[in-house]
Amino acid sequence: MGKTVILSNGHGGVINGKYQTAGKRSPKREHGVLYEGMFNRWVVNGVIEELDRIGIPYYHVSPELTDISLKTRVDRVKKIYNSDKDVYLLDVHANAGGGEGVEGFTTDGETGSDAIAEIFLCNIEEDLKDQKMRFDFSDGDRDKESNFYVLRNTPCSAFLFESGFMDGEKDYKNLWDRNYLQSIVCSLVRSITEIYNS
Numbered sequence: 754m755g756k757t758v759i760l761s762n763g764h765g766g767v768i769n770g771k772y773q774t775a776g777k778r779s780p781k782r783e784h785g786v787l788y789e790g791m792f793n794r795w796v797v798n799g800v801i802e803e804l805d806r807i808g809i810p811y812y813h814v815s816p817e818l819t820d821i822s823l824k825t826r827v828d829r830v831k832k833i834y835n836s837d838k839d840v841y842l843l844d845v846h847a848n849a850g851g852g853e854g855v856e857g858f859t860t861d862g863e864t865g866s867d868a869i870a871e872i873f874l875c876n877i878e879e880d881l882k883d884q885k886m887r888f889d890f891s892d893g894d895r896d897k898e899s900n901f902y903v904l905r906n907t908p909c910s911a912f913l914f915e916s917g918f919m920d921g922e923k924d925y926k927n928l929w930d931r932n933y934l935q936s937i938v939c940s941l942v943r944s945i946t947e948i949y950n951s
């Protein structure tokens with residue numbers, strides 16, 4: 754039986770021109786400042802539109818523009834999980850730190866999250882031909898492991914996707930590029946559909 758995605762767009766959005774989250778933004782370059790929470794919503798909103806069109810169900814724990822706490826996100830995931838056990842979390846972010854490429858995280862150790870992460874990252878590798886894959890094969894699969902709060906505290910499988918580096922020269926351009934954005938949206942939708950139909 755397949756699993757239904759719980760979508761989370763990391764950080765707050767922009768309300769009347771004011772970004773709701775401290776930090777979490779690119780340096781000012783040719784397109785201006787890229788706010789991570791704004792970008793994360795571009796991705797998740799695109800995913801939602803496509804899932805609506807193809808009739809695949811989803812949950813969404815961060816539909817508001819205000820920056821809700823990580824605990825609130827986790828509490829909402831727990832509430833969904835209480836009534837539907839066949840779910841997993843997809844938390845969408847963009848990186849900082851001046852690198853290049855995409856990567857995905859699950860919690861430490863082998864969990865149900867690893868198989869889900871592997872589906873997302875295999876498809877991303879196929880669908881983003883020109884992008885660098887920051888994979889860690891040391892434990893036999895593509896994901897990296899980290900005890901991020903949201904990954905550690907959700908009761909279901911959870912996968913955190915980093916869409917590129919806001920402050921990396923090449924990725925800053927990628928993140929503003931509609932084709933790049935659309936490639937990410939299509940690839941995430943492809944994985945969500947595969948996991949739902951599996």
Ligand SMILES: [Zn+2]
Nearest residue numbers: 763789846847
């Ligand atoms: Zn983030």
